[in-house]
Amino acid sequence: MIDPLLDLTEEQRAIIETARAFGDEHLRPNAAAWDRDAHFEPSLVPALGELGFLGMLLPAEYDGLGLDARSYLLALEEIAAADASTAVMMSVHNSLPTQMLLTFGSAAQKQRYLAPMARGERLGAFALSEPDAGSDAASLRCQARRDGDHWILDGAKSWVTSGTHAGVILAMARTDTPDARKGAKGISAFIITPDLPGFSVGKKEDKMGMRASPTVQLVFDGMRVPADRLLGQEGMGFIYAMQSLEHGRLGIAAQAIGIARAAYEAACTYVTERKQFGKAIAEFQAVQFKLADMATRITAARSLLHMAAAAKDRGVEIGAQSSMAKLFASETAMWVTTQAVQLFGGYGYVKEYPVERYFRDAKVTEIYEGTSEVQRVVIGRAALSGL
Numbered sequence: 001m002i003d004p005l006l007d008l009t010e011e012q013r014a015i016i017e018t019a020r021a022f023g024d025e026h027l028r029p030n031a032a033a034w035d036r037d038a039h040f041e042p043s044l045v046p047a048l049g050e051l052g053f054l055g056m057l058l059p060a061e062y063d064g065l066g067l068d069a070r071s072y073l074l075a076l077e078e079i080a081a082a083d084a085s086t087a088v089m090m091s092v093h094n095s096l097p098t099q100m101l102l103t104f105g106s107a108a109q110k111q112r113y114l115a116p117m118a119r120g121e122r123l124g125a126f127a128l129s130e131p132d133a134g135s136d137a138a139s140l141r142c143q144a145r146r147d148g149d150h151w152i153l154d155g156a157k158s159w160v161t162s163g164t165h166a167g168v169i170l171a172m173a174r175t176d177t178p179d180a181r182k183g184a185k186g187i188s189a190f191i192i193t194p195d196l197p198g199f200s201v202g203k204k205e206d207k208m209g210m211r212a213s214p215t216v217q218l219v220f221d222g223m224r225v226p227a228d229r230l231l232g233q234e235g236m237g238f239i240y241a242m243q244s245l246e247h248g249r250l251g252i253a254a255q256a257i258g259i260a261r262a263a264y265e266a267a268c269t270y271v272t273e274r275k276q277f278g279k280a281i282a283e284f285q286a287v288q289f290k291l292a293d294m295a296t297r298i299t300a301a302r303s304l305l306h307m308a309a310a311a312k313d314r315g316v317e318i319g320a321q322s323s324m325a326k327l328f329a330s331e332t333a334m335w336v337t338t339q340a341v342q343l344f345g346g347y348g349y350v351k352e353y354p355v356e357r358y359f360r361d362a363k364v365t366e367i368y369e370g371t372s373e374v375q376r377v378v379i380g381r382a383a384l385s386g387l
């Protein structure tokens with residue numbers, strides 16, 4: 001249940017209903033099997049495109065819904081409550097590649113890529129991380145060198161969400177030269193499509209959770225990228241990526257809240273059905289206190305997220321607030337799912353019930369798009385500069 005205190009518009013309520021109905025019909029019944037088989041269901045991409053859920057933040061001229069951040073995050077929470085793997089695909093697509101193109105792309109680039117992305121004809125992915133460049137993403141090594149009217153890219157990107165099925169990948173690579181390194185200012189962003197010569201999909205990760213979301217390495221082996229695929233200005237790619245991650249972190253917070261909510265709702269039902277010592281375990285005050293703490297933390301996480309999103313919708317710089325929302329929501333998801341497993345007892349530890357999946361899915365929200373430690377670094381820095 002979404003908090004009645006959130007003060008939603010009729011349109012936002014309708015979006016929640018649409019997302020919930022989609023989740024009930026297409027996601028919830030399949031989530032356990034997709035998780036077991038690590039199966040990504042490709043038909044979800046056009047289906048979400050049809051609903052407008054892959055262009056939620058894009059203007060109508062690119063076939064988007066032109067919604068505000070809050071509406072998008074409400075939809076994402078609903079989708080995550082039904083299937084977290086689908087939510088991460090949707091979050092990455094809406095928050096990162098489409099936003100990077102919309103904000104920093106040329107008119108021709110936007111014209112060419114955004115509408116097919118909004119319609120679900122081309123799924124988006126974001127390739128910043130590398131095997132040796134994670135939290136310290138600016139140390140990435142993938143190298144681009146100019147060759148006439150092309151760039152030649154060599155290197156490997158790791159952990160690329162949706163990388164197996166992506167039709168547009170925003171990839172960061174170095175455009176400085178080995179003898180004149182410029183740190184973060186030596187990185188540029190490129191629009192990659194899988195048809196480029198020298199592009200291949202490498203190892204698929206066998207993950208603990210989010211198993212229905214494919215996470216892969218991408219290999220660029222002398223990949224020839226037309227010069228007009230450079231996004232914005234040369235040397236600005238890292239800054240573009242960091243600015244987009246500010247949006248992305250709100251998406252991960254919404255996803256974490258959706259997972260926490262699903263675990264909480266499952267626990268509420270279970271404790272009224274499970275009997276021990278001659279009564280429903282819901283009658284034990286220790287159990288009620290757990291539910292109270294779960295509900296309170298979920299509501300607090302959602303409040304923090306919607307405060308940041310509302311500020312973003314008003315055009316206010318949110319900076320550290322985006323990190324706070326992601327940090328708090330992801331730690332809430334991990335804590336709430338742990339409590340849910342506990343409330344299910346032994347049945348929480350087996351695959352017959354969904355809470356063990358929620359628990360596994362929750363963990364990565366503390367890791368991707370910046371670990372909890374990195375969020376604390378951002379927030380700590382802001383605190384010292386007088387937030």
Ligand SMILES: Cc1cc2nc3c(=O)[nH]c(=O)nc-3n(C[C@H](O)[C@H](O)[C@H](O)COP(=O)(O)OP(=O)(O)OC[C@H]3O[C@@H](n4cnc5c(N)ncnc54)[C@H](O)[C@@H]3O)c2cc1C
Pocket residue numbers: 092125126127128129133134135136158159160161162207210215364367368369370371372373374377
């Ligand atoms: C399922 C999944 C999907 C992903 N999807 C994408 C994607 O689509 N695109 C993409 O580009 N990346 C993606 N990532 C990568 C993700 O963003 C990185 O895993 C993350 O940024 C952490 O990097 P790392 O794994 O190299 O860990 P490391 O950076 O090696 O960190 C290891 C540990 O050291 C800690 N640490 C590092 N630096 C500091 C510091 N300064 N202070 C305190 N502690 C520190 C970290 O917090 C962590 O606990 C994904 C990852 C996963 C697991």
